[in-house]
Amino acid sequence: xxxxxxxxxxxxxxxxxxxxxxxxxxxxxxxxxxxxxxxxxxxxxxxxxxxxxxxxxxxxxxxxxxxxxxxxxxxxxxxxxxxxxxxxxxxxxxxxxxxxxxxxxxxxxxxxxxxxxxxxxxxxxxxxxxxxxxxxxxxxxxxxxxxxxxxxxxxxxxxxxxxxxxxxxxxxxxxxxxxxxxxxxxxxxxxxxxxxxxxxxxxxxxxxxxxxxxxxxxxxxxxxxxxxxxxxxxxxxxxxxxxxxxxxxxxxxxxxxxxxxxxxxxxxxxxxxxxxxxxxxxxxxxxxxxxxxxxxxxxxxxxxxxxxxxxxxxxxxxxxxxxxxxxxxxxxxxxxxxxxxx
Amino acid sequence: xxxxxxxxxxxxxxxxxxxxxxxxxxxxxxxxxxxxxxxxxxxxxxxxxxxxxxxxxxxxxxxxxxxxxxxxxxxxxxxxxxxxxxxxxxxxxxxxxxxxxxxxxxxxxxxxxxxxxxxxxxxxxxxxxxxxxxxxxxxxxxxxxxxxxxxxxxxxxxxxxxxxxxxxxxxxxxxxxxxxxxxxxxxxxxxxxxxxxxxxxxxxxxxxxxxxxxxxxxxxxxxxxxxxxxxxxxxxxxxxxxxxxxxxxxxxxxxxxxxxxxxxxxxxxxxxxxxxxxxxxxxxxxxxxxxxxxxxxxxxxxxxxxxxxxxxxxxxxxxxxxxxxxxxxxxxxxxxxxxxxx
Numbered sequence: 206x207x208x209x210x211x212x213x214x215x216x217x218x219x220x221x222x223x224x225x226x227x228x229x230x231x232x233x234x235x236x237x238x239x240x241x242x243x244x245x246x247x248x249x250x251x252x253x254x255x256x257x258x259x260x261x262x263x264x265x266x267x268x269x270x271x272x273x274x275x276x277x278x279x280x281x282x283x284x285x286x287x288x289x290x291x292x293x294x295x296x297x298x299x300x301x302x303x304x305x306x307x308x309x310x311x312x313x314x315x316x317x318x319x320x321x322x323x324x325x326x327x328x329x330x331x332x333x334x335x336x337x338x339x340x341x342x343x344x345x346x347x348x349x350x351x352x353x354x355x356x357x358x359x360x361x362x363x364x365x366x367x368x369x370x371x372x373x374x375x376x377x378x379x380x381x382x383x384x385x386x387x388x389x390x391x392x393x394x395x396x397x398x399x400x401x402x403x404x405x406x407x408x409x410x411x412x413x414x415x416x417x418x419x420x421x422x423x424x425x426x427x428x429x430x431x432x433x434x435x436x437x438x439x440x441x442x443x444x445x446x447x448x449x450x451x452x453x454x455x456x457x458x459x460x461x462x463x464x465x466x467x468x469x470x471x472x473x474x475x476x477x478x479x480x481x482x483x484x485x486x487x488x489x490x491x492x493x494x495x496x497x498x499x500x501x502x503x504x505x506x507x508x509x510x511x512x513x514x515x516x517x518x519x520x521x522x523x524x525x526x527x528x529x530x531x532x533x534x535x536x537x538x539x540x541x542x543x544x545x546x547x
Numbered sequence: 548x549x550x551x552x553x554x555x556x557x558x559x560x561x562x563x564x565x566x567x568x569x570x571x572x573x574x575x576x577x578x579x580x581x582x583x584x585x586x587x588x589x590x591x592x593x594x595x596x597x598x599x600x601x602x603x604x605x606x607x608x609x610x611x612x613x614x615x616x617x618x619x620x621x622x623x624x625x626x627x628x629x630x631x632x633x634x635x636x637x638x639x640x641x642x643x644x645x646x647x648x649x650x651x652x653x654x655x656x657x658x659x660x661x662x663x664x665x666x667x668x669x670x671x672x673x674x675x676x677x678x679x680x681x682x683x684x685x686x687x688x689x690x691x692x693x694x695x696x697x698x699x700x701x702x703x704x705x706x707x708x709x710x711x712x713x714x715x716x717x718x719x720x721x722x723x724x725x726x727x728x729x730x731x732x733x734x735x736x737x738x739x740x741x742x743x744x745x746x747x748x749x750x751x752x753x754x755x756x757x758x759x760x761x762x763x764x765x766x767x768x769x770x771x772x773x774x775x776x777x778x779x780x781x782x783x784x785x786x787x788x789x790x791x792x793x794x795x796x797x798x799x800x801x802x803x804x805x806x807x808x809x810x811x812x813x814x815x816x817x818x819x820x821x822x823x824x825x826x827x828x829x830x831x832x833x834x835x836x837x838x839x840x841x842x843x844x845x846x847x848x849x850x851x852x853x854x855x856x857x858x859x860x861x862x863x864x865x866x867x868x869x870x871x872x873x874x875x876x877x878x879x880x881x882x883x884x885x886x887x888x889x
Contacts, residue, residue, distance in 0.1 A: 361865055366828075366834075371834060371835065413809075413861075415845065446788075447788030447791075447812075450812075465752065465755065465787070465790065467756045467757070470756075470792075486754075486758070488703065488705060491705060491713070492708075493713065503757065523703055
C-alpha cells in the first residue's frame, strides 16, 4: 500500500507530499454523475457497492494518495432518529429541529452494526480494493448540533446560539449525546479497518474563540483522545484560522486548514505540534494550469517547516470544477514536492 | 458634540469607550419598522427625511456614540447603471451581472450631485440634528465587484473568482472603474460634512491572503490614502481575521474586527498601527444580560493595549435581536469602560 499519506500524518519523512481532495468523490466527476444518476444521494451513501465505487473513482482518476469513505456527516444524525432529506436547492433538511428538552430526550444513541451497517460494509469492500489508505470520518459534535438545532444549513445560526447562551445545560446534554454517538460511529469505522479518521467541524468558524473553547472544543478533545493512540486523527475546523491556538488544543495530530491563512503563517503558529493539511482555495481550480502550479508551489514552500504536510484544498472541491484541473493540481503537488524533497 | 468616537479613532485618550453598532438603524427596532412599513427599502434609502429619521433613532434609543448614514452599499452600483432590486427572500438582486468586456464597458462613472443627491441631502439634514459624529460609508471595490459579477449574494463566488483568475486584465478594469466611483462617492459624503468614513469589505474573507493582496488591497489603499489625511477612515474586512497583517496594509487608521478573533490577539498583531473597532458576536445579544456584560468586559479588557478602541459588534445587528439587549450592551460598554478608565 502507498503509505505516504500515513507517514505525513505521523510527521515522518516522505518522498513527496501526499495529496487528496475533500469531496474528491463528487459531482465534478462525470464518472460519479453516472453512478449518481441511478440513485438519490442518500441511497448512494447507503448502498455499499455504489458508495465503494465512487470512493475509488478519484484514486484512479486523480491519483490521490488517500481515499475518503463516501458518506455524509448527517448519516449518524438520521440514525439518532431525525428525519433527513436532501433538497437539490436547499441542501440537507432535518425535520423537527432539536430546540427543547423533549427534542434532546428523544434522540437515540446508535448501534452502528444495526443502524449504519452499510458504512461498515462499504469500508470492508474498499479495503479489498484500495491501494491507498482509507480515511473514515464524522462531523464534529458542534457542527452536527448546528444542523440538528437549525434543521439544516443556516445563515446566522441563531437557534444554536440561543440554546448555547440561554440554556447551556440543555445544550451540554445535547452535545453529550452527540459526542457519544460520534465516538461509537468512529469506533465502528476504526474496527472495520479505516487507516485514519477526519473530524469535520464545518461550522466551528461561526464561533468566537471563547465560545469555541467553551462550547465545541471539549467534545472534540474527547473524540480525539479516544482515537489518537490508535490511528491518525485529522481535525478540520473550517473558517477557524484566526484561532489556531484554540484549534490546536484539540490534540489532533493533523490540523486541516482552510485557505484564509497563509500556509507559512499557519505553520509558524502550529510549529511541531501537529502536521498540517491544506490549503488551496477550491476556486483556484477554475484558473489556468499555470496559476494552479504557482499556488501549489506557494503552499508547498509555506509548509516546508511543518511537522508533516498533506496537500488538500481548503474546502470541498466545487461541483463546477473542470476535472482536468483537479488532475493538474495533483500532478503539480507530486512533481513539485518531489523536486523539493530534501 | 460628543467627540468620544472621533478621539478613539485618532487614538486619543477618552473618558469611556465609545460604541456604535453596525446596522444600528435597522429591522430589530420597532421604530424603524414603523417607518419602513410606509415605503420599500430602496425608497427609504432615497428619501432624505426618512433616511435621516431612521439614522437618528438608535442614537436616542441606544445612546450610541456615533451615527452611520442609513443607506446601502449597492446605491452607487445602481448609479453605475445596474438594475437593483431587493427581494425579501434572496436579498439584493443585480440584473445582467458583469461578466465580460461589454458588461464592464457599459458601467457609468457617477456624478454624486446628479446620481445620488439624496445621500448628500440626508447628510445635510443629519448634521443639523445630530449631537454625535456621523459616519459616511461605501462598500469596498472588491465587495462591490462580487455583487456585480455574481448578480447578488453568492455561496462560492465562482463568477468573481473566474474573472480574477482567468481574465485578470478585465477584472482590473472593472476594479478601476469601481474604485473611481467609490472615491467620488465618498468625496461627496465628505464634502457634505460626514466626520468619518467606513469602507465595508464584507466579502474580503472569501479570498486567500495572497489573492487579497493582489486583487482587493491595492484598490482599498487608494481609497484610504485619498481620505485619511482629512478624516478617520475605518476599514472593515469581514472574516479576514487570519490575515490581519495584510489588512493592516490598507493604511486605515481604524480596523474593524469580526468576532472570529480574540480581541487581545488582534491588538497584539495590530499594535500601535491602528485603532480597533469591534468585536462582539451579534448573537451574544440573544443571551442573558449577564452574558452580555461578561463578554463586553472581556473585549474591553482585550482592547486595553490598543491604540484606540471603538466598541461594536463583529457584524451587523440581526433583525431578531431584542432591542433591550442592544441597549444593555451599550450601557455595559459605557459603564465598564468608565470604571476601567485610567
